[in-house]
Amino acid sequence: MNTQSMRVVIVGASLAGLNTARALRDEGHTGPITLVGEEPYSPYDRPPLSKEFLTSDAGHDSLALADTGALGLTELYGRRAVHLGPRERTVRLEDGQVLPYDGLVIATGAGARSWPAPLPAAGVHTIRTLADATALRRDLGTARRRILIVGGGFIGSEAAATARELGHDVVLAYPGPAPLHRAIAEDAASFVAELHRTAGVSIVPFATLTALHGQQRVTSATLNATHQVSADTVLLALGATPHTGWLTHSGLRLDRGLVTDAHARAMRTDGRPHPRIVAAGDVTRFPHPHATGLLNLGHWSNAVEQARTAARTLLSPHAPTAYRPVASFWSTLYGVRFRAVGLPREADSAETREHDMERRRLDVAYYRDGRLVGALTANRAARITQYREQLAEDLATVARV
Structure with missing residues (x-):
């Protein structure tokens, strides 16, 4: 054919x-x-x-x-x-x-990963589609809100920063010790947590959502079966x-x-x-x-x-192309530009080369078995190019073996 x-x-x-x-x-x-x-x-x-x-x-x-x-x-x-x-x-x-x-x-x-229990009729959101984001934007634009964001990944952190910049009261709850802990490890996650605190976001670590309350509109949520959080808007950023x-x-x-x-x-x-x-x-x-x-x-x-x-x-089914990407992503929180390459999540150790909260700069290299597998910077975009080149060289070596 x-x-x-x-x-x-x-x-x-x-x-x-x-x-x-x-x-x-x-x-x-x-x-x-x-x-x-x-x-x-x-x-x-x-x-x-x-x-x-x-x-x-x-x-x-x-x-x-x-x-x-x-x-x-x-x-x-x-x-x-x-x-x-x-x-x-x-x-x-x-x-x-x-x-x-x-x-x-x-x-x-x-x-968006769903919540496995019945939801109040209004005020509970996810963000994955244009319709999702439009509904959340409508809520955020009507009045000052008490917002609970459940989930400490990039979407949860970005939405928390945006909601805080709009003047809302924000609580960010997540299952680990700091936002993004699983994705970028301890030092970088603590850097993100401090950005949230400085901006006035209330953060609740080691938290699991166990109940949502309210009939016509959400009024509160229960974390870890005992901790009650007042909220008239909830964003579920559960993956x-x-x-x-x-x-x-x-x-x-x-x-x-x-x-x-x-x-x-x-x-x-x-x-x-x-x-x-x-x-x-x-x-x-x-x-x-x-x-x-x-x-x-x-x-x-x-x-x-x-x-x-x-x-x-x-x-070209008889000569297929191999896919060995140097993964990359970026995010902006409170004006801080994060850039990452490789696979930080795959690391078994991390080396923090710069951690400067005052100047809001961060540089972390990630390794597995002593081999570079990823890097993350904040307001240090020029350094990410060197990391990318090193990772690309390693992948090229793998391809030649």
Whole structure:
């Protein structure tokens, strides 16, 4: 089959989905491409949803990633995929439409982890979609609020900083000793905690949400079964769950996401990669030389770079491209610009090279078995380039072995 003219279906109108379509065209693919998205919008940028979007009156147009017209796509938005038939090479949508394909890209991303108990009718939010962020922004813009944010990851920390800058009373509760402790280790996490304290955020470590109270609107929450927190707005930033429900009977390997090989090919349950199905973005878990197990990267850069690999692998199945990224992400809290490369979470030790709260500077290198696997800086962006080069050199060495 001529792969340059094959029918491609991309399920997921996400950053990864859009960039796979763009990469396919860049690689010379001339055949039909159908882009399917569950939300009623063309692909948009998600990182601003927990930051500047909450302080603006912007809508979808300001977040739109690109004019898709130049790519010549068939665009199906507000349409949810419910079943994949790899043997028949079809995707079935919720409305009954069946899409045949020669090549399939799975880029369905992830959704906000839900709270497993009934919720009050109003005032409880997550942030994962444009609709989520719009609802939270509406709450934040009506009056001064008492806000409880549950979860100490980047989304929780970013939302806490944004809400505090808007003048709200903010409590940030998280299960570890400091925000982001699991992701960036003790010294860097304590740096983040101090930023929150200095800004007036009340932080509650070692906290687990056990109850939400209120009928029409949330009025309070219980932490650790005994600690009551008054709140009229609650943000649940409990992590993400990959959108793989529609793949349950597909014969593809699902393990806290869709498992792919090192070339972005979806893995079957029999341990073999599927030659016609690739995947990219938050939905995937894949091997990496610097990871001890399968890796999930919910980063903007991963969605872009893995999409390119997926496109090349789909078009060149007999010479697939290996995906060995130097992961990168960034965040801004209270005007402090954080930059990270590599996989700090995979480290067994960390070396703090600079920790200056007065000048709000931080530089931490992360190691596993004495080998650099990641780095994080705050207001030290120039140093991150050196770390990136070192990590890239190490990955190149791995590729040559």
